[in-house]
Amino acid sequence: MSFRATHKTTGEVVEYNTPLPQPEHLTAEWRLEEIGFAVAAPDAPVLPVTLYGGRRRLTKQEFLDLLGDDAVAFILTAAKSDIEVEKWVKRLDLTTPDPDGTSVDLDDPRTIAGVTSIGAEMTMLSVVAADWAQGVLNG
Amino acid sequence: MANKYIIHGATYCGNGLASTEAASAGAAGAWNDINVFEGAPPAYGTAPASGDVVYIRSKTSVGADITRTNSSGSPVYLGSATATANNPITWIIDDGTIWPGAGVLKYQTSVNTNRISFRANNFFKSTLNNLRFATTQTSESAGDGYPWVEVHGVVEGLHFDTRTYTNTVARCCIAFGDGGTLVNPVIKLGARYSGSDPTYAFFSITVNRGDLHLINPDVELTSVGLAPSGLFGIPQSYPRNYYVYGGRVYGAGANVENQVLCSQAGSYCSGLIKLVGFEFPRSMKVVNNPIGASQASASAGTHIEIIGCDGGIGGHHEACWGWMTSRTDNNPPYLSAFGLDSELTAWAWRVYPYSPSMQSPMHIPAMKMYTDDSSVKTISQEVLVADTLVPTMTKASLWFSVGYTDTSDIQRSENTRDSGALADSLANWSAEVWGMIALVKKSLSLTTKYAIKKDTVITLTLYGYAKAASVNDVLFVDPDFGVN
Numbered sequence: 001m002s003f004r005a006t007h008k009t010t011g012e013v014v015e016y017n018t019p020l021p022q023p024e025h026l027t028a029e030w031r032l033e034e035i036g037f038a039v040a041a042p043d044a045p046v047l048p049v050t051l052y053g054g055r056r057r058l059t060k061q062e063f064l065d066l067l068g069d070d071a072v073a074f075i076l077t078a079a080k081s082d083i084e085v086e087k088w089v090k091r092l093d094l095t096t097p098d099p100d101g102t103s104v105d106l107d108d109p110r111t112i113a114g115v116t117s118i119g120a121e122m123t124m125l126s127v128v129a130a131d132w133a134q135g136v137l138n139g
Numbered sequence: 140m141a142n143k144y145i146i147h148g149a150t151y152c153g154n155g156l157a158s159t160e161a162a163s164a165g166a167a168g169a170w171n172d173i174n175v176f177e178g179a180p181p182a183y184g185t186a187p188a189s190g191d192v193v194y195i196r197s198k199t200s201v202g203a204d205i206t207r208t209n210s211s212g213s214p215v216y217l218g219s220a221t222a223t224a225n226n227p228i229t230w231i232i233d234d235g236t237i238w239p240g241a242g243v244l245k246y247q248t249s250v251n252t253n254r255i256s257f258r259a260n261n262f263f264k265s266t267l268n269n270l271r272f273a274t275t276q277t278s279e280s281a282g283d284g285y286p287w288v289e290v291h292g293v294v295e296g297l298h299f300d301t302r303t304y305t306n307t308v309a310r311c312c313i314a315f316g317d318g319g320t321l322v323n324p325v326i327k328l329g330a331r332y333s334g335s336d337p338t339y340a341f342f343s344i345t346v347n348r349g350d351l352h353l354i355n356p357d358v359e360l361t362s363v364g365l366a367p368s369g370l371f372g373i374p375q376s377y378p379r380n381y382y383v384y385g386g387r388v389y390g391a392g393a394n395v396e397n398q399v400l401c402s403q404a405g406s407y408c409s410g411l412i413k414l415v416g417f418e419f420p421r422s423m424k425v426v427n428n429p430i431g432a433s434q435a436s437a438s439a440g441t442h443i444e445i446i447g448c449d450g451g452i453g454g455h456h457e458a459c460w461g462w463m464t465s466r467t468d469n470n471p472p473y474l475s476a477f478g479l480d481s482e483l484t485a486w487a488w489r490v491y492p493y494s495p496s497m498q499s500p501m502h503i504p505a506m507k508m509y510t511d512d513s514s515v516k517t518i519s520q521e522v523l524v525a526d527t528l529v530p531t532m533t534k535a536s537l538w539f540s541v542g543y544t545d546t547s548d549i550q551r552s553e554n555t556r557d558s559g560a561l562a563d564s565l566a567n568w569s570a571e572v573w574g575m576i577a578l579v580k581k582s583l584s585l586t587t588k589y590a591i592k593k594d595t596v597i598t599l600t601l602y603g604y605a606k607a608a609s610v611n612d613v614l615f616v617d618p619d620f621g622v623n
Contacts, residue, residue, distance in 0.1 A: 001148070003203060004206070020201060021201055021202075021203060026201075026202050026203075031204065032202070032203040032204060033203055033204045033205070033206040033243075033245070034147070034148060034199045034201075034203040034204070034205055034206065035206045035207075035208060036147075036173070036205070036206070036207055036208070037207070037208055037209065037210075038174070038177050038207035038208065038209045038215040038246060038255075039174045039177040039178060039179045039215065040177075040209050040211035040212075040213040040214060040215050040253065
């Protein structure tokens with residue numbers, strides 16, 4: 001262990017590496033420090049970026065904004081020919097807002113399944129980036 | 140939620156769940172390495188989780204203080220990333236309550252890239268200011284980055300020391316991200332940056348729309364060099380707000396004439412700087428340059444609101460039109476307003492209208508509770524005007540608006556704005572000079588059209604457009620307006 005002892009009156013500094021400090025440096029005349037290396041993290045933890053402050057229930061308008069214009073255009077076009085996509089759009093369209101005004105729950109399995117499925121297709125067609133679905137479900 | 144414990148240097152690493160040293164590895168007992176505080180996973184037990192309280196002995200197991208150095212080129216992040224806003228993690232540097240003796244946990248570095256960063260959603264508590272940051276560096280090259288400490292959570296009792304800095308190229312600061320709070324920090328500063336860029340102010344908010352909260356900061360400036368960058372930097376563009384409650388700045392550096400409290404670099408500055416009970420010497424300039432110096436910037440949003448800066452209740456308010464101060468430690472003339480202290484110290488507003496305009500006039504509000512019987516009253520406002528400013532002070536450029544409730548509960552508003560010269564006054568001010576400035580007594584008044592209702596509030600706002608041509612163009616305003 002590395003120790004640094006500083007005499008409080010004279011300012012004398014003594015530094016040494018031993019398993020234990022010298023007993024005189026534990027007396028009131030000295031200020032004793034054990035020197036060590038702090039753990040440094042190269043990166044700060046990256047918290048997911050959210051549009052609505054982490055809120056998980058959204059209004060229909062907020063959900064459409066979260067999907068993004070490119071994705072919404074693709075979904076509406078796909079709904080004309082793909083019954084599964086149309087069903088998903090219709091479910092959103094016909095849902096009556098809850099008393100708090102929201103209609104979409106980002107943790108609802110139906111939301112997760114729909115976003116994930118359509119996200120995979122749009123990613124394959126380069127309509128959106130690969131992390132689009134995760135970004136939507138993060139809020 | 141659990142209590143967990145760290146005794147740095149204990150022989151064995153326990154599971155963290157007891158304050159005693161573990162009898163063997165993994166047994167019940169404290170963790171034995173302070174690196175858990177720095178984000179490293181403990182060798183045994185469960186890492187700190189949301190809602191936990193972690194107690195840290197401030198001495199090692201053999202009784203030494205703890206000093207941590209860093210030469211990695213990366214910051215040290217204190218606290219845990221797993222903490223959440225609803226369930227923060229609390230880290231307490233023991234003050235002798237749990238373990239005998241109170242030591243010091245110090246982070247020391249010589250390069251700002253090895254700074255410490257207090258993570259968001261974590262509380263850090265050090266009641267004896269024994270959580271310390273210090274640098275051994277004496278100078279810093281231009282272009283080196285900053286800050287030395289970042290605050291994203293709530294930190295109580297930080298001791299920050301850069302007294303080793305000796306040259307004025309040195310830039311150091313405590314940076315706040317999108318929000319953070321320092322409670323009872325003790326800050327000892329050596330030489331500071333000699334440039335005026337508010338980016339290099341000591342307290343810095345690095346994220347647009349972020350807030351900084353300081354509670355009872357004790358800031359000592361030990362170097363006598365001027366630091367135009369100030370303690371608080373007013374940003375341009377997006378607002379960033381400073382809230383400071385209690386505390387002081389003092390020392391040889393604070394008493395240097397024209398040392399700067401806040402700094403700004405352009406007309407388009409924005410945000411709020413609010414200081415309540417934060418004491419600073421009267422020799423200190425509140426802002427290095429006027430806020431919003433041009434009419435084009437009349438909508439500049441920065442406001443500086445200071446209450447209790449002179450050891451009493453003296454205040455200072457500054458916006459783009461100018462400033463007004465009620466400090467009593469520079470002997471202003473007074474008329475009839477007396478303070479709340481036991482000495483009933485008299486006071487008046489000293490006003491410096493450096494850039495008022497129609498869009499952003501000088502405006503000084505006051506209010507009184509009217510408790511007499513309902514009646515028509517004459518409202519009057521006494522002022523002392525520097526003789527050099529008198530020619531520009533007319534009933535059109537200096538007037539007041541009074542608001543009151545009449546006996547029918549209707550809100551009334553009347554004003555004195557008119558043409559012509561201001562009326563001379565015979566009011567008995569305590570003095571008619573201030574330093575080398577000769578002052579002229581003037582008065583504004585009106586008689587209300589309606590009776591003022593008993594037990595209602597009267598508000599009076601004094602407006603002005605006349606612009607000061609020099610620093611001597613000041614006026615004194617008696618806050619105790621007349622109701623007769």
